[in-house]
Amino acid sequence: MSQSFTNVQFSVLDLAPVLYGHTPSLSFQNSADLAQHAEKWGYHRYWLAEHHNMPGIASSATSLVISHVASHTNKIKVGAGGIMLPNHAPLVIAEQFGTLDALYPNRIDLGLGRAPGSDQATAYALRRTLNSSAEDFPQQVEELEAYFKGTANVTAVPGKGANIPLWLLGSSDFSARLAAEKGLPFAFASHFSPDYTIPALKIYRDRFKPSEQLEKPRAMVGVNIIAADTVEKAKWLATSQQQQFLSLVRGAPSELMPPIDDIDQAWNVYEKASVEKSVNSKTTIVGDKQTVKNKLQAFVDETNADEVIINSQIYDHNERLYSYELVADIVNQM
Template sequence: MTHSIQGAKLSVLDLAPVLHNQTISTSFQNSANLAQHVEKLGYHRYWLAEHHNMPGIASSATSVVIGHIASQTKTIRVGSGGVMLPNHAPLVIAEQFGTLDALYPNRIDLGLGRAPGSDQATAYALRRTLNATAEDFPQQVEELEAYFNGEARVRAIPGENANVPIWLLGSSNFSARLAAEKGLPFSFASHFSPDYTLPALKIYHDHFKPSSILKEPYAMVAVNIVASDSEEKSKWLATSQQQQFLNLVRGTPSALLPPIDNIDEVWSSYEKASVEKTLNQDATMIGDKRIVEEKLNAFIKATKADEVIINSQIYDHKARLESYKIVADLME
């Protein structure tokens, strides 16, 4: 049985962090171990995100890593949070996820984003044989659906008739409106776009049209959680993610760095404000079990989310496992 907090299912968003002074092989070993851990704890799904040209994120070949995680687990749903569809020919994605569904039936999700997940130079490197842009996203989604439904002129083998639920992901209003129009489940990137969360979810709920896929809207929100046995320790562990975003602000993306004792010695007041705007306190929960429970329940109440997907960018793997365990202990 899937557990819940305030009626919301709990899931995991894994950015497959590359740790400072560790190998990428270690990243994938840690991800498999985390997936096995949260499966036992009762989490609902385990998603990986497509990012490119990012020294701290190892999940660029998203479908390959999804296959790895699915092979190391038994029941938890595994998917993309998300695949950036403008980077790919929809036929290729249909074939990849059709293959995953054939290997791991009834366990694969396909979350789709419209951003490049990278900088302009990387986007060009990814798309130099394609003409698609983010503005073509609705047509790309329709093309992908046609491959899955067996209605395209070219057949996706594997892919045709695959049981792969499509989700639309967003960090603004665009995908919220498209998901509502198409009657698809919607996931919002509150963990790095907190200011747009409530407006986007309102658009999704207000404009939702029932479909053969969903009779009622289904919304998931992403949050950052760093939990430990004390608020002080949690704040210390959270400095790894703060440093990662600080380096993005500085235009020098890095691996995930170890925690530091005083983050205020590292950033300027402008940099601090910029990082804290992204890691907004509403969608970033740092503390002990009581603090996380209070903030998580408040966020679920405010967003009316059906599901919460949790990102925990913690350098120490054992501390990361423990953070997800603390949240699991809040499940009803």
């Protein structure tokens, strides 16, 4: 049975792309502008992601960029999708997000991930004084919750008593199990890990235990969408994202590059297969308004998601705005 878009919330995932030929200053200007438009178009929340040592992603100091975006908007929820908790002392995150909650009450979300958001050398540079790893993630979540509840031996100021919804993020079944056990909302990174989406969601829903924060499961899924007036235009715009994934396959991450006319000139057959494995047609939707509508409906029906968070890696800022506007038109008309 088809699930109406009216029962689903739609949100924005912003990687604060650094555009080839430009600086992160422009990235942050574009993020604030996109957030203002997203608020006007009815998107539910606006999340930024923690990544490090990535020339094309400017949101490494995630809490600072969240504050920047929140200061330029009025009501849209703003948060982290996510903070990679093993990179940080939980007390620091409690204080940072307690501060954000004090500045922007009832608007701040905190999504937590256990991956480094970087390569191993960068993970070491971030973590060498923390003595922590991804395996410590459940204990770190418990510690963070204790700071917000005020039950820890150390008081987080700001932080204690803050009204900050916690989400667990994942691209495998580990965080699905933990989110179910703790009764927390769960966001799955289907936009770059499409094959595990349905199994992880099933585990989460089957094992969910109600909590103070959440009575029943709440699942968010990620999707890449590049929408334009024609399929051909959308495919051309999508070559920027394809080039970015190609740079990762080659082990040389790059800034977000301008579109190119023939992507097949940029890669060999093996690289193409590797990119297409990540940029799966189910969770990367490229096309005109009708194509996007049909594929997005199929994705929502398959996942039965409560919320869809949309990433659009488009080089030209105005084209990126237009893509999000087209999606807003689609979901608001249903």
